[in-house]
Amino acid sequence: MRWTQKSKPKKDKVQALKNELQVDEIVATLLVQRGIETYDQAKQFFRPTLNDLHDPFLMKDMDKAVARIELAIERQENILVFGDYDVDGTTAVSLVSSYLRSYYSNVATYIPDRYVEGYGVSYQGIDFADDNNFSLIIALDCGIKSIEHVVYAKEKGIDFIICDHHRPGDVIPNAVAVLDPKQKDCFYPFDELCGCGVGFKLIQALSYKRNITIFDLIPYLDLVATAIAADIVPIIGENRVLAKFGLQVINSNPRPGIKALVQNVKKKELTISDVVFLIAPRINAAGRIKHGNEAVALLTEYELAQAEVFASEIEQHNSDRKELDQQITKEALAQILENNEENRFSTVVFQEHWHKGVIGIVASRLVENYYRPTIVFTRSGDKLAASARSIKDFDVYNALEVCAEHLEQFGGHMYAAGMTLKEENYDAFKRAFEKVVQETITPDLLIPEIEIDAEINLTDITPKLLRILKQFEPFGPGNMTPVFYTSNLRDTGYAKTIGANDEHIRAYIKQDRGESFGAVGFKLGNKIEIMKNQQNFEAVYSIEENEWNGKVSVQLQLRDLR
Incomplete structure (x- = not known):
């Protein structure tokens, strides 16, 4: 993972908003990062109304x-x-x-x-x-x-x-x-x-x-x-x-x-x-x-x-979909290895029996594995049909436009697209797509990025901060869940892997002599050694509410450790 710190907003803007809203510096920083610099903008952000909709x-x-x-x-x-x-x-x-x-x-x-x-x-x-x-x-x-x-x-x-x-x-x-x-x-x-x-x-x-x-x-x-x-x-x-x-x-x-x-x-x-x-x-x-x-x-x-x-009935369809997507992902990963394509700049795979309904999900799974622009083809009538998925900051639609001569039709947007082509054009398209990705992508884009909103100490995490962060919801593109960075962390001795294949981490972590916080790290099980023996580590995480047996507590959702 590539950890990058978001640009720090100008101190005078943060200070002015902090004073105007009577909030702490962390909250003011997060707001200015989101383009909110005045009381009225903050009011619209925290208290949106249906009257804000355009004519x-x-x-x-x-x-x-x-x-x-x-x-x-x-x-x-x-x-x-x-x-x-x-x-x-x-x-x-x-x-x-x-x-x-x-x-x-x-x-x-x-x-x-x-x-x-x-x-x-x-x-x-x-x-x-x-x-x-x-x-x-x-x-x-x-x-x-x-x-x-x-x-x-x-x-x-x-x-x-x-x-x-x-x-x-x-x-x-x-x-x-x-x-x-x-x-x-x-x-x-x-x-x-x-x-x-x-x-x-x-x-x-x-x-x-x-x-x-x-x-x-x-x-x-x-x-x-x-x-x-x-x-x-x-x-x-x-x-x-x-x-x-x-x-x-x-x-x-x-x-x-x-x-x-x-x-x-x-x-x-x-x-x-x-x-x-x-x-x-x-x-x-x-x-x-x-x-x-x-x-x-x-x-x-x-x-x-x-x-x-x-x-x-739809629940049954969803169960069938899960089975298909697991099986096809397995076959697609095997095809990549068989063709020695692990080190390409793009992934393009095809199997005529793959279920057309799940190839978009499979493309997303392959992005998770290899983290590069990915297209999964299957047969559809007398043509091949595909779903494309991209990675952060790479416009797959623009890449397809460059390869349009090989395609029958295509449509979509920056991160997802669909297309059809004649089978005889598949190999030429695959070469053209790899070429355009190789020529236009930068090496750092091929490493998954975690953007850090702010560096904080665990002592900064209070019920009041959590309450205000909840008011930032709903989260999504353009208003992502805030991600924090903290160093000099130690496990309190309870860190363990959980899940069917030990793929997740559960721990209680603290900084210096402060209070400890429950933490969970999904798909971070392979990093458990970083926490062992109470050695110091640093982490990026988001703060969330954890509800268990009727009790609500603050929990850190770990994104990465080192």
Whole structure:
């Protein structure tokens, strides 16, 4: 691990904020690092409100999208809400369809089959719309590159409204309205919304003329918070507001589908991290193993008993997904060793029988092992399909653009992407991708980085500090959990490895003669010797609340030791 200290903010700014807020220097430092330098900015950070959300009509084409939907309702047209099969897509479809159905009945949903149709807007989906007399398709979390599909639909008398958040190409589809804050000529104040977030802005705009306030839309925010967590978008600006209020809905009064997924989780309050690891994989499992329609059925179900039936089926899909992902990861690691590719700058692997639904997860597992940009291919019909995952600060989408001549299609963003190519182009693509990564990546990027927010002593850790840190939540990109550095640490003699393969550490550590703190280090079991015999060591860690048998205590979550 590469330990790096974040740039220390200017002392005068820290001191001014410390005095204005009456907080200690550690808290003031963390705030200034996050760009918060005034009382008003701090108030907005600690006390976000729904009034902080932007006017949806600031988004390019929003007026056109609303006008077309209102016209469809006036004419009694059939509306098809179309979305991708991942968490962002299925939550977005559930959000927009359930909102429209609350006052208009001619609404249906469509999720493409991952294996038959692939990612994004499909010709099969448009044919389905044509066969069933749909004259308007609202595409969510996809469509920004569906130029030919929109033309094909128009020939059949079907209009498109596109709600996407992915990076556009040079040409924008000729749809009735294209809502994507990443368009160059869209001046919406916040361009980091997820697909479900763009869908929420659409229903917010639709609600204006119906005299429905933003507060009436709160029940939909459990879906938006789930998508924000799953899609790993920055939790700043509007995303922070939507995530914070969405988490409150998840923890107090979630829709039956989400309640059915989490009712067996023995935690008082779920965090964004819990949504990432507990809710999102289960919603994703439907589209990975069976069909994304199952996720939409779960998330739009109003009866808890039926939602529980759907949730148990999805739980089985998730178990199947875990088995597949373990097996394929094992095979992919063996392939890397067999081909002597351990020392490359990138990982590109292919096996035609690998399950298309889990190759994205396998790519993430391989990044954990070798820490380099990774692409996992499998067969999909007469082509090869792949999922890409990147490492911190390396833009895999830009790398794919350089290799575009070998690809049939691709899309995504900086850290994750999908693509298809002809099998005969696989070797040439693999060479081209390795070449562009080798030429553009810097050696330090290939070593995982831990960014340290501040150096502190254990005596600085108080219940008051923990209470304030909890108010920094929800954590995520752009507002990560603060990481601290402390030296001259010693174990009190109780350090031990835990877990099935002794892969984790549990210890009680102290500094000088101060009080000891419980500490846990996941996947640090191989570093237990650093702690042994009460020798001095240094650590990077975050501070968290540990709840055990009804008792709450401060615990250090160790990130690394040396």
